[in-house]
Amino acid sequence: MRGSIRLFVSVPLAPGEAPLLDSAQAHYLGAVMRRRTGDEVVLFNGSDGEFLARIDAVSARGGRLAVGRQLRPQSAEPGPWLAFALIKRAAAEFLVQKATELGAERLLPFRADRSVGVLPNPMRLAAIATEAAEQSERMTRPEIAPPAALADLLAAWPADRPLFAAIERRAAPLLRPCGRQAGLLVGPEGGFTDRELDLLARSPFVRAVSLGPRILRAETAAIAGLALLAAPSGEAAV
Amino acid sequence: MRGSIRLFVSVPLAPGEAPLLDSAQAHYLGAVMRRRTGDEVVLFNGSDGEFLARIDAVSARGGRLAVGRQLRPQSAEPGPWLAFALIKRAAAEFLVQKATELGAERLLPFRADRSVGVLPNPMRLAAIATEAAEQSERMTRPEIAPPAALADLLAAWPADRPLFAAIERRAAPLLRPCGRQAGLLVGPEGGFTDRELDLLARSPFVRAVSLGPRILRAETAAIAGLALLAAPSGEAAV
Numbered sequence: 335m336r337g338s339i340r341l342f343v344s345v346p347l348a349p350g351e352a353p354l355l356d357s358a359q360a361h362y363l364g365a366v367m368r369r370r371t372g373d374e375v376v377l378f379n380g381s382d383g384e385f386l387a388r389i390d391a392v393s394a395r396g397g398r399l400a401v402g403r404q405l406r407p408q409s410a411e412p413g414p415w416l417a418f419a420l421i422k423r424a425a426a427e428f429l430v431q432k433a434t435e436l437g438a439e440r441l442l443p444f445r446a447d448r449s450v451g452v453l454p455n456p457m458r459l460a461a462i463a464t465e466a467a468e469q470s471e472r473m474t475r476p477e478i479a480p481p482a483a484l485a486d487l488l489a490a491w492p493a494d495r496p497l498f499a500a501i502e503r504r505a506a507p508l509l510r511p512c513g514r515q516a517g518l519l520v521g522p523e524g525g526f527t528d529r530e531l532d533l534l535a536r537s538p539f540v541r542a543v544s545l546g547p548r549i550l551r552a553e554t555a556a557i558a559g560l561a562l563l564a565a566p567s568g569e570a571a572v
Numbered sequence: 573m574r575g576s577i578r579l580f581v582s583v584p585l586a587p588g589e590a591p592l593l594d595s596a597q598a599h600y601l602g603a604v605m606r607r608r609t610g611d612e613v614v615l616f617n618g619s620d621g622e623f624l625a626r627i628d629a630v631s632a633r634g635g636r637l638a639v640g641r642q643l644r645p646q647s648a649e650p651g652p653w654l655a656f657a658l659i660k661r662a663a664a665e666f667l668v669q670k671a672t673e674l675g676a677e678r679l680l681p682f683r684a685d686r687s688v689g690v691l692p693n694p695m696r697l698a699a700i701a702t703e704a705a706e707q708s709e710r711m712t713r714p715e716i717a718p719p720a721a722l723a724d725l726l727a728a729w730p731a732d733r734p735l736f737a738a739i740e741r742r743a744a745p746l747l748r749p750c751g752r753q754a755g756l757l758v759g760p761e762g763g764f765t766d767r768e769l770d771l772l773a774r775s776p777f778v779r780a781v782s783l784g785p786r787i788l789r790a791e792t793a794a795i796a797g798l799a800l801l802a803a804p805s806g807e808a809a810v
Contacts, residue, residue, distance in 0.1 A: 428666075432792050432795070435786060435788050435789060435792045436784075436786070436788075436792070436796060437784065437786060469787065469789070470786040470787050470788065471785075471786055471787050472786060546674075546675065546802055546803070548673060548674070548675060548708040548709060548710060549707065549708050549709050550673050550674075550708065551673060551707070554670050554673045554674070554795075557670070557792075557795050557796070557799070558674060558795070558796075558798075558799035558802075558803075559799075560796075561795070561796035561797075561799040561800060562799060562800065562803050564784055564796075565746070565784070565796075565800050
């Protein structure tokens with residue numbers, strides 16, 4: 335359905351349902367994308383699958399859809415988890431958009447000793463993730479956790495999920511674990527403090543890795559690391 | 573020299589040289605970073621290597637440095653080439669910054685049939701690449717070519733450098749060629765036209781590859797692909 339408008343809705347979906355559009359969705363469909371009554375859109379809700387729907391009514395204030403046939407059944411979307419130190423607002427928003435496109439399943443912001451940013455409005459981050467899920471044709475949205483302390487993040491981490499900590503100038507390159515979902519941990523611009531490095535070293539599931547010889551901005555490290563974790567592994571014979 | 577200010581200068585560098593600061597550099601050093609006469613900075617020029625220098629004078633209008641010892645000799649920085657369809661200004665600027673951080677050696681914008689953007693000011697792109705080279709501790713800046721037609725880009729492409737074309741929903745995943753530098757080609761938001769796909773199919777060095785099951789924005793595809801091309805290959809046994 336490439337080229338179709340794809341919307342996330344937070345109501346049950348099944349043929350015959352008639353979900354209402356909120357004012358933002360109605361504005362987007364009607365005023366921005368110039369869709370009219372009778373036009374088709376694609377809907378998903380993260381639990382019932384993806385459906386074709388028709389616009390029953392759309393105005394500046396709202397609208398109603400008529401749900402038709404299912405296009406894709408719901409599927410789980412296991413993916414890497416991304417733990418990231420609070421960074422500046424624009425960088426954090428960018429990171430949420432790109433991590434969603436690259437298939438991150440959970441986003442876990444944490445307060446680092448050298449964090450300079452504060453978490454942007456959680457509603458705004460959720461809206462950015464939703465839009466990226468719509469456009470990238472995901473069947474789910476990533477879960478965005480509230481900011482935690484690094485120690486609490488590590489204490490709650492599942493022991494069987496490797497957590498790759500991007501630490502500058504470490505020897506081991508980031509290599510994707512065969513057939514396993516993993517996590518990526520990216521620190522703040524100034525790097526981790528000794529106290530934080532100790533915390534990481536004491537966590538048996540943490541592996542310090544390098545993302546290459548250059549110094550990457552935090553959001554660049556997150557995207558590059560997620561691209562590596564999401565990629566098929568192997569070498570091309572060319 | 574992490575934490576030091578690192579500046580690109582376009583003059584010869586050797587101990588005893590006394591390069592002048594332009595007004596933008598002087599403003600950055602003095603007003604933004606609060607550096608004073610006697611403070612140290614790191615300089616590179618892409619041809620003579622990296623040097624320690626001392627601020628001899630700095631004011632709102634300019635300044636002078638005194639070059640000291642060499643910190644790193646000049647090295648070649650072979651890296652992937654990135655050919656990208658003209659996209660919107662903010663996305664293009666972002667792409668130039670991230671591609672520089674990820675080690676791209678050449679950036680080759682091209683006009684695609686479905687390009688919606690125009691190339692931003694070349695001076696501004698060069699400034700963004702310079703700043704990213706400074707911050708990521710590169711020894712060179714990437715070369716940014718003027719925009720070309722896709723056919724001309726392909727006609728001038730070296731036959732021994734594989735060019736991976738990111739094409740949605742293709743079967744073959746992007747895998748890094750062993751020990752070879754490659755190129756990445758990323759199309760516009762709407763994808764390539766049939767005419768362009770034919771052009772690509774007739775180029776023996778082009779390999780159509782997929783960057784995964786999701787639909788990526790053009791700049792996300794460029795960053796994810798460069799991260800894969802720049803990464804060491806293999807699998808981790810964890």
